[in-house]
Amino acid sequence: MTTPFPFTQGQVLTAAQMNAITELVVNDKTASYTLVAGDAGERVIMNSASATTITVNTSIFTAGQLIYVTNKGAGVCTITAGTATVSTTGTLALAQFASGVLYCISAGVFLFEAYGVAASASGLAFITGATFTTATSVSLPDNTFSATYANYRMVLTLTALTADADFTVRLRASGADNTTSNYQTMLGGVNQSGTFAATAGSNQTSWAAAESDATNLRYSWNFDILQPQIAQTTFLHGGLTFVDKAAANFLARSGQAMFIATTQFDSLTFISSVASSMTGSYRVYGYANS
Secondary structure, three states, X not given: OOOOOOOOOOXXXXXXXXXXXXXXXXXXXXXXXXXXXXXXXXXXXXXXXXXXXXXXXXXXXXXXXXXXXXXXXXXXXXXXXXXXXXXXXXXXXXXXXXEEEEEEEEOOEEEEEEEOOEOOOOOEEXXXXXXXXXXXXXXXXXXXXXXXXXXXXXXXXXEEEOOOEEEEEEEEXXXXXXXXXXXXXXXXXXXXXXXXXXXXXXXXXXXXXXXXXXXXXXXXXXXXXXXXXXXXXXXXEEEEEEEEOOOOEEEEEEEEEEEOOOOOOOEEEEEEOOOOOEEEEEEEEEEOOO
């Protein structure tokens, strides 16, 4: 049942209401969420495989109120200051099964005390991942890149292609792909016979990734995205591998790329030149800041 908070002068509580005081109401969420006044004294549980945020705004809660937060999903849940100020001596990023409590100090000031495992304790922290089937493009969830981590690692594997295809990558902000002509790309590599190939692109509307053909049984791309959430040049570097078992062919390339405008991004999109051609999976990790 709903708890009887807040109490009012002269209020008489029923036995059921007295029992409810010891039972936190649970608000289960599956997507990023902004706290409302009704969350005071309750537990907000995030349950998402993708990165999410719980946003805290001013003039919603009053001094002394508490909001309990638990992350049940595999995606990192980050407590995010909207118009309010949120401070902590620990972390605002909650890994799976981690919890914490928000203390309202005043209408616009909060303290967050995290319990359990912090998402950024050390090494690489899993943020989000998914599988896809016969897709034309694959976009990471909004807010995959946040201030929690400066740098990110993405591992993308294609297990099937329906047709020969070229691939490109675009950065995203607030749910929209960025198509301005600020992408610079340089790729180089060798095939099994030792033949070297290099490609370059400047002033493009996306990063050129590589080409592949439908007989390739595996395509793997591992790359780092450096400081996408900072308003300065965003860098990308890494390597990719094609394996064509039918033709006993192997091709490996490494590359560097950058987006030269000072733009903040929270996601990216991987795009095939052929409609409904890609089947595979991706995983995204954040590099701990310490």
